[in-house]
Amino acid sequence: MCRLFTDLSEKIPANPEIVGFSFSWELDYTNLFALLEQLKIPLRAAERHDDHPLIFGGGSVLSANPEPYADFFDVILLGDGENLLDDFIDRYKEVRGENRAEKLRHLAQTEGIYIPNLYEVKYESPTGAIAAITPKFPDVPAAVHKQTYRGNTLSASTVVTEKAAWENIYMVEVVRSCPEMCRFCLASYVTLPFRTANLEKSLIPAIERGLKVTNRLGLLGASVTQHPEFEALLDYLSQPKYADVRLSIASVRTNTVTEKLAKTLAARDTRSITIAVESGSEKLREIVNKKLTNDEIITAAVNAKAGGLKAIKFYGMVGIPGEEPEDVDETIAMMLAVRKAAPGLRLTLGCSTFVPKAHTPFQWFGVNPTAKKRLQLLQKKLRSQGMEFRPESYNWSVIQGLLSRGDRVSLIYWN
Numbered sequence: 001m002c003r004l005f006t007d008l009s010e011k012i013p014a015n016p017e018i019v020g021f022s023f024s025w026e027l028d029y030t031n032l033f034a035l036l037e038q039l040k041i042p043l044r045a046a047e048r049h050d051d052h053p054l055i056f057g058g059g060s061v062l063s064a065n066p067e068p069y070a071d072f073f074d075v076i077l078l079g080d081g082e083n084l085l086d087d088f089i090d091r092y093k094e095v096r097g098e099n100r101a102e103k104l105r106h107l108a109q110t111e112g113i114y115i116p117n118l119y120e121v122k123y124e125s126p127t128g129a130i131a132a133i134t135p136k137f138p139d140v141p142a143a144v145h146k147q148t149y150r151g152n153t154l155s156a157s158t159v160v161t162e163k164a165a166w167e168n169i170y171m172v173e174v175v176r177s178c179p180e181m182c183r184f185c186l187a188s189y190v191t192l193p194f195r196t197a198n199l200e201k202s203l204i205p206a207i208e209r210g211l212k213v214t215n216r217l218g219l220l221g222a223s224v225t226q227h228p229e230f231e232a233l234l235d236y237l238s239q240p241k242y243a244d245v246r247l248s249i250a251s252v253r254t255n256t257v258t259e260k261l262a263k264t265l266a267a268r269d270t271r272s273i274t275i276a277v278e279s280g281s282e283k284l285r286e287i288v289n290k291k292l293t294n295d296e297i298i299t300a301a302v303n304a305k306a307g308g309l310k311a312i313k314f315y316g317m318v319g320i321p322g323e324e325p326e327d328v329d330e331t332i333a334m335m336l337a338v339r340k341a342a343p344g345l346r347l348t349l350g351c352s353t354f355v356p357k358a359h360t361p362f363q364w365f366g367v368n369p370t371a372k373k374r375l376q377l378l379q380k381k382l383r384s385q386g387m388e389f390r391p392e393s394y395n396w397s398v399i400q401g402l403l404s405r406g407d408r409v410s411l412i413y414w415n
């Protein structure tokens, strides 16, 4: 078995038997095409024959909406990989010597395994809605159910290398999903229910294993600080034996940024934290179900500074359903208020455009075309105030929207 990092020009093993991809972002599809081209494998599943490897994919994006990618994968795994990946490999071994069609028919019998080519999609009209999706054979299930892992041992790095995007960091998953359920958030909805790693039985043993090979530790999860024993985890990591450990933490929930958290992070060589505020407008935060006030944002910044952190990166969006020009002004006002309350703290606003995600309550809203102008306005106003502003491309957000809510013909029409 071989694991590749797509951001490196690694030598790809010749003639693989199975090739798998994990998609956690819609635009990851470019990696799929690039690798298939390098391996000289036809891009479309229907054009592959018995000598070609099986191409499978999984991850939150494919679990939420596999259809735009359906023509390019032989097999798509829906849901958590823990049991599903083993089931897939076990079932595959049973038919390893069979031809491609037999293998796929056999795999289709397994819960959570979706074989797109075994389903026919009919449209009401050439550019209309889907009329029906029907299995092509009677033994192929009419519906494939996403699989949910119920254990309390979550994942951790199996490879720690200086070649990874996060150099030499041992990652340990602290929580999966998020109980906040902001109405746009795929990371929350598609991975529900909220699950936490058991501190004593799984998290600490995993951390101890990782810290034998590196001194860089990453705590992973959509809302790490909402682990019910997060304080105890911080105490554990504050022990003198871990004094040289460099700690990184995924985005933290604003009202969990205490001085203690900031001190622990600063003592472990973290200079900055990232907080998703979505907008400076409290009205918009109510619309998206983000339970957060501007006072809490300011308190978080004050605590971060008091604890010794040097910078905060806020993460926001424009084009949120219900957004008015005044809401964008409120984001600028919020940034100025934070600067006033915590002078000297380096402030950055990273900002994307709202993109509707499948299976979230906001899935039926489109990408707001005024978002492009609003990004430009934020850029002008914040940079003129000496604050860093990092916008994400509006045009790529439109493509992301197409992929997150599209169907089998989306990539074809777009290309």
Ligand code: SF4
Residues within 6 Å of the ligand: 178, 179, 180, 181, 182, 185, 187, 188, 222, 223, 253, 276, 290
């Ligand atoms: S708090 Fe963050 S991770 Fe949790 S639902 Fe909201 S946006 Fe998603």
